[in-house]
Amino acid sequence: MIGSLFAGHLGRVCEVSVLCRRDEHARALNEHGLRVSGRHDYVTRVRAATDPAELPEPELAIVATKTTELDAAAARLAGHWDAAAVMTVQNGLGAEEAFAGRPVLSAVTFMSGTRHSDTHVEYILDTETWLGPYGETPYDLAEEVAATIVASGLKARAFADLRPAQWSKLIFNATVNAVAALTGLPHDPHFAAREHPGDLGRLVFDLVEEGKRVAEAAGVELHEDPWEMNVLATHRGSRHYPSMLEDVDAHRPTEIEHITGALVREATRLGVPVPLHTALYRLVRGKEASWQPD
Amino acid sequence: MIGSLFAGHLGRVCEVSVLCRRDEHARALNEHGLRVSGRHDYVTRVRAATDPAELPEPELAIVATKTTELDAAAARLAGHWDAAAVMTVQNGLGAEEAFAGRPVLSAVTFMSGTRHSDTHVEYILDTETWLGPYGETPYDLAEEVAATIVASGLKARAFADLRPAQWSKLIFNATVNAVAALTGLPHDPHFAAREHPGDLGRLVFDLVEEGKRVAEAAGVELHEDPWEMNVLATHRGSRHYPSMLEDVDAHRPTEIEHITGALVREATRLGVPVPLHTALYRLVRGKEASWQPD
Numbered sequence: 001m002i003g004s005l006f007a008g009h010l011g012r013v014c015e016v017s018v019l020c021r022r023d024e025h026a027r028a029l030n031e032h033g034l035r036v037s038g039r040h041d042y043v044t045r046v047r048a049a050t051d052p053a054e055l056p057e058p059e060l061a062i063v064a065t066k067t068t069e070l071d072a073a074a075a076r077l078a079g080h081w082d083a084a085a086v087m088t089v090q091n092g093l094g095a096e097e098a099f100a101g102r103p104v105l106s107a108v109t110f111m112s113g114t115r116h117s118d119t120h121v122e123y124i125l126d127t128e129t130w131l132g133p134y135g136e137t138p139y140d141l142a143e144e145v146a147a148t149i150v151a152s153g154l155k156a157r158a159f160a161d162l163r164p165a166q167w168s169k170l171i172f173n174a175t176v177n178a179v180a181a182l183t184g185l186p187h188d189p190h191f192a193a194r195e196h197p198g199d200l201g202r203l204v205f206d207l208v209e210e211g212k213r214v215a216e217a218a219g220v221e222l223h224e225d226p227w228e229m230n231v232l233a234t235h236r237g238s239r240h241y242p243s244m245l246e247d248v249d250a251h252r253p254t255e256i257e258h259i260t261g262a263l264v265r266e267a268t269r270l271g272v273p274v275p276l277h278t279a280l281y282r283l284v285r286g287k288e289a290s291w292q293p294d
Numbered sequence: 295m296i297g298s299l300f301a302g303h304l305g306r307v308c309e310v311s312v313l314c315r316r317d318e319h320a321r322a323l324n325e326h327g328l329r330v331s332g333r334h335d336y337v338t339r340v341r342a343a344t345d346p347a348e349l350p351e352p353e354l355a356i357v358a359t360k361t362t363e364l365d366a367a368a369a370r371l372a373g374h375w376d377a378a379a380v381m382t383v384q385n386g387l388g389a390e391e392a393f394a395g396r397p398v399l400s401a402v403t404f405m406s407g408t409r410h411s412d413t414h415v416e417y418i419l420d421t422e423t424w425l426g427p428y429g430e431t432p433y434d435l436a437e438e439v440a441a442t443i444v445a446s447g448l449k450a451r452a453f454a455d456l457r458p459a460q461w462s463k464l465i466f467n468a469t470v471n472a473v474a475a476l477t478g479l480p481h482d483p484h485f486a487a488r489e490h491p492g493d494l495g496r497l498v499f500d501l502v503e504e505g506k507r508v509a510e511a512a513g514v515e516l517h518e519d520p521w522e523m524n525v526l527a528t529h530r531g532s533r534h535y536p537s538m539l540e541d542v543d544a545h546r547p548t549e550i551e552h553i554t555g556a557l558v559r560e561a562t563r564l565g566v567p568v569p570l571h572t573a574l575y576r577l578v579r580g581k582e583a584s585w586q587p588d
Contacts (some may be wrong), residue, residue: 175576183580184475188582197562198555200580203573261492268491279497283577286477286494289484 002089003064004121005113015057018048019076026050027277028118038113038122040153041127045099052080062146063099063110063175064089066243067258074098085141086117087131090259091164091173091243093266096134106162108169112150113155128155131250132162171211172226174260175204177244178280181254181287187240192231204230204245210274216262217270244284251291256284296383299407299413303331303446305338311349312342313370320344322412330414332407334447343565346374354439357393358383358403360537361552367391369553379435379577381425385537386468386552387460387560390428400456401425401434402463422449426456458517465505466520468554469498471538472574475548475581482536487526497570498524504568508557511564538578545585550578 007016011034018034020026029048036042049055061084065073070090077086077099085103088095096104104292110127133142137173142158149156176187179200185191187277194201208227215222247254260281267274301310305328312328314320323342330336343349355376355378359367364384369392371380379397390398404421423443427436436452443450453459470481473494481486488495504520509516527534541548554575561568 177579179580182577184584185580190580195542197558198575198579200576200583203576206569214303264491275500275569276573278491279500279573281492282494282497283473283476285492286473286479286484289494290478 001113002109002117002217003062004034004115005036005111005123006044006062006064006089006149007212008034008044008121008123008262009040010148011046011152011156012042013059013148013152015056016044016046017058018046018129019047019052019055019061020050020177025118028148032119035120036065036123037120037125039126040123052077054078057081058084060085060087060105060239062087062089063095063180067092067095068253070095070098070258085137087145088134089129089256090258091169091177093170093262094258098185102132103137103141105131105137106134106166108162108166110154110169112134121221126155128157130157130159130162130165132165134162163218163220167218168222168226168229170213170259170263171208172229173275174211174280175207175226176230177242177254178205178260178277178284179204179207180242180245181248181256181284182280184245184248186244186245187230187233192234194210207236207245207276207280210267210272210276211263214267214270214272214274217272218266248258248287256288260284295407295415296403296405296411297356297520298328298409299405299417300356300358300443301331301340302328302338302415302417303448304442305340305446307436307442307446309311309350309352310340310436311352312340313346313349313355313486314342314344315466317344319412326413329414330417331414331418332418334417337528351375352378354379354399356383357389360384361386361549362547363406364389364392364552366516377433381439382428383423384552385463385471387464387556388552391437395441397431397435398428398437399425399431400428400460402456402460403516404463409464420449421453422450424453424456424459426453426459428456431442457512457514461512461514462516462520462523464553464557465509465516466523468557468571468574469501469520470524470580471536471548472550472554472571473498473501474536474539475542475550475578476574478539478542480539481524481527481536483528486528501570501574504561504566504570505557508561508564508566508568510583511566542581548578550575550581550582554578581582 010016033043033045065092086099087105089107091248109129116124131142133139146156146158190200191204192201193199235248242256264281304310318508320342327337327339345401361384380393381399383401401522408416425436440450440452484494485492485498486495538548558575
């Protein structure tokens with residue numbers, strides 16, 4: 001869905017190719033183009049294939065798969081498009097490492113939409129994508145890419161150091177996704193309720209506090225307070241349905257390893273106790289096990 | 295189900311009345327009796343009604359409702375059968391307090407079965423019921439009741455102090471029920487697995503440790519180690535389906551307040567931190583909220 005939003009918009013200001021997993025997806029895109037509806041409304045011509053060799057080498061490859069498909073995506077790019085920079089747009093931490101040896105931009109996005117079909121995506125939440133250079137990648141590239149995204153009609157912002165934003169979103173995501181996955185609640189006002197000793201907002205608050213202690217030990221000054229992000233989101237009344245809860249409903253593998261798992265491993269490395277995130281990590285893994293055959 | 299197992303067996307050695315909630319249940323029992331199948335097989339005559347005034351005053355009233363229906367049961371007995379002792383057979387802590395002013399026996403049971411209809415219960419797991427005097431109740435009464443239960447064909451054991459057994463079961467129940475309710479797993483080998491840092495058995499172990507610290511602060515020396523109870527049960531290969539998971543599947547209120555909630559409140563009173571049980575308490579309450587209308 002994020003990949004389609006980028007392709008559908010960027011195709012208006014530059015040449016866009018789409019590397020698909022399925023042949024019929026590539027065929028449909030080549031035949032019909034990619035329709036964007038919602039906040040914008042048009043059809044963008046794109047060139048699509050399932051083999052990178054059939055597509056022209058791009059300047060930038062945007063990798064916006066779920067983390068559970070990241071390794072497969074990296075394997076398909078291996079040996080192709082050697083000069084292309086890669087922009088990773090994933091939840092969690094560590095996606096950049098799958099593209100070692102290339103110039104890499106890290107990105108987190110807050111935009112969202114709904115994928116209606118192989119050739120139709122609806123643009124719903126028009127919030128920003130934040131990006132920054134990873135490793136030796138020059139900051140200029142982040143600025144250039146952010147400017148191109150903005151020119152295409154989406155919102156973006158370049159940061160010299162993305163980690164403060166990335167960590168804010170990591171702590172927010174680790175907390176909200178795991179709590180939603182375990183309770184079955186969308187991101188609703190229960191996540192901010194703290195009156196009764198048994199209110200869920202107290203757990204959410206404590207999870208955020210644990211996450212902040214890890215960020216501090218990692219030397220990261222957070223861009224936004226994840227607790228405030230949480231309260232604001234629940235008060236918007238949108239009852240956002242977190243992607244991990246969608247995965248649980250569909251009995252799909254979740255992104256728990258790359259979100260909460262990544263946070264717990266960072267905490268262990270830094271010697272910061274995170275008993276609550278660790279508990280949620282184990283519970284969501286248990287939940288995944290519940291729909292595995294014995 | 296527990297109440298039916300008691301009635302179906304005790305009716306063979308003494309006069310048994312059944313106080314029902316529903317008229318058709320009472321009518322069916324009066325007409326057909328109560329069938330026990332499984333480990334035993336016979337039909338027991340019982341006298342049933344929905345109003346205690348229509349039943350002879352018993353020497354002992356066995357209250358084996360779920361904790362979520364305990365207050366309603368106590369309200370229906372109020373003003374009736376003033377000389378009768380009460381035996382409470384509930385998960386959690388504190389059921390005895392609903393019957394202040396009467397002689398009370400505390401009991402925990404490990405037997406189980408399946409309720410097939412209003413007049414048919416299957417006796418499956420023939421494990422013991424443990425009982426002991428509560429407050430000023432004399433121990434002799436516990437011994438007498440245990441002997442009667444044994445004479446009826448069930449297994450029972452009287453304790454001068456039930457708390458060591460009650461707390462062992464409380465810690466076991468608080469841990470296994472909440473973890474099962476949140477993960478969707480029956481009580482299977484995942485609950486004892488501790489190899490990987492994300493393995494669920496590690497959380498189960500830590501939950502049991504928290505519970506033991508509360509018991510210790512309460513001056514209770516546990517009758518059995520809840521971790522060993524857990525490992526034994528998962529190795530029996532029975533994949534027991536905890537009642538709280540059944541409640542979650544059916545979108546019914548769970549016993550979380552009387553099990554984990556009771557443990558968390560005792561811990562608070564005693565000044566013992568129980569962050570993991572508190573987290574599970576809030577998550578299960580959140581899960582209950584997920585099937586409430588807004």
